[in-house]
Amino acid sequence: MTQQADAIGLFPQMDLSRRGFVVTTLASGFALSVQPAQATVVTDSEGLVEGEVQIPVADGQIPAYRAMPDKGGPFPLLLVVEEIFGVHEHIKDVCRRFAKHGYFAVSPELYSRLGDVVHMTDIKEVLATVNKAPDRLVMSDLDSTVAWAGQHGADPKRLGITGFCRGGRTVWMYAAHNPELKAGVAWYGPLTGTPNEAMPTNPIDVADRLKPPILGLYGGKDQGITADQIDAMKEKLKAAHSPSEIIVYPEAQHGFNADYRPSYSPAAAADGMKRALAWFKHYGVI
Numbered sequence: 001m002t003q004q005a006d007a008i009g010l011f012p013q014m015d016l017s018r019r020g021f022v023v024t025t026l027a028s029g030f031a032l033s034v035q036p037a038q039a040t041v042v043t044d045s046e047g048l049v050e051g052e053v054q055i056p057v058a059d060g061q062i063p064a065y066r067a068m069p070d071k072g073g074p075f076p077l078l079l080v081v082e083e084i085f086g087v088h089e090h091i092k093d094v095c096r097r098f099a100k101h102g103y104f105a106v107s108p109e110l111y112s113r114l115g116d117v118v119h120m121t122d123i124k125e126v127l128a129t130v131n132k133a134p135d136r137l138v139m140s141d142l143d144s145t146v147a148w149a150g151q152h153g154a155d156p157k158r159l160g161i162t163g164f165c166r167g168g169r170t171v172w173m174y175a176a177h178n179p180e181l182k183a184g185v186a187w188y189g190p191l192t193g194t195p196n197e198a199m200p201t202n203p204i205d206v207a208d209r210l211k212p213p214i215l216g217l218y219g220g221k222d223q224g225i226t227a228d229q230i231d232a233m234k235e236k237l238k239a240a241h242s243p244s245e246i247i248v249y250p251e252a253q254h255g256f257n258a259d260y261r262p263s264y265s266p267a268a269a270a271d272g273m274k275r276a277l278a279w280f281k282h283y284g285v286i
C-alpha cells in the first residue's frame with residue numbers, strides 16, 4: 001500500500017490527495033495575531049545545530065524546527081508541540097532552550113495542511129483553523145517525527161514531549177496514544193471540551209489510560225481552564241493511580257510561559273522550566 005493510500009485510510013475525513021500542504025516552510029518572526037510581540041527571552045544557538053528540517057509523514061512532508069547539541073549524541077528526544085499560533089520564533093526559542101540542556105528538541109508544524117496560522121491576523125480564523133486538526137492526524141505526524149528523529153541524531157528510546165496551549169492538550173493525548181513515551185510536560189493545555197469529529201475525546205476522558213507520567217502546569221487565573229476542570233482532572237488521575245501531577249500557579253494567566261505576550265509570568269515560567277527539566281530527568285528521558 002502506498003503512503004498516500006495509507007494516509008487516506010487513516011484520515012478519510014480529509015481529502016489529502018487534493019488538499020496538499022498550505023505551509024511548506026516555516027515562517028520567521030512572531031505570529032501576527034498576537035502582535036505587537038517582543039520576546040524577553042532570547043536563546044542563542046552557540047553550541048547547537050539548529051534550523052528548519054522536513055519531516056516525512058503519511059501523505060508527504062511537513063516543516064519542523066530542530067535544535068540539538070553540536071557534539072555527541074544520540075540525544076534524548078523531546079517533541080515540542082506548538083501553541084495555536086504555529087511554529088514561530090517563541091517555539092523555536094523553546095527548542096533551543098531544551099537543546100542547551102542536552103536534548104534533541106523538534107517542533108513539527110502540525111497545522112501545515114490547514115492554513116498558515118503564523119500569518120493570520122484574526123484570532124477567530126486561527127482558532128477555526130487549528131480546531132480542524134484531527135487528533136489522529138496529529139498523533140500520526142508526531143509518530144513520524146519520532147521515526148525521523150531517530151535517524152538524525154536522537155534516541156527514540158528516551159522520548160519526552162512538552163507542549164503549550166493546544167500543544168499542552170496534545171501532550172496528554174499523546175501520552176494515551178504512545179506507551180513508549182517516557183514522560184511529558186503539558187503547559188496550560190485544555191482538559192475538557194465538546195467532542196467533535198476532529199477531537200472525539202479530551203484529556204479528562206483518557207486520564208485512566210495514561211501510561212507515561214505527565215506533569216501539568218496551569219495558571220490559577222486562566223480564564224479558559226477553570227479550577228473545577230483542573231480538580232476534576234486531578235481526581236481522575238488519582239483514581240487511576242497515575243504518577244502524573246498538576247501544579248497550579250495561583251497568580252498566573254493562560255500563556256504564562258509565552259514571554260512575547262502580556263500574559264508572561266517570569267516567576268511561573270522559570271519555575272515551570274525547572275520542574276520540567278527535573279521531571280524528564282526523574283523519569284529517564286535524559
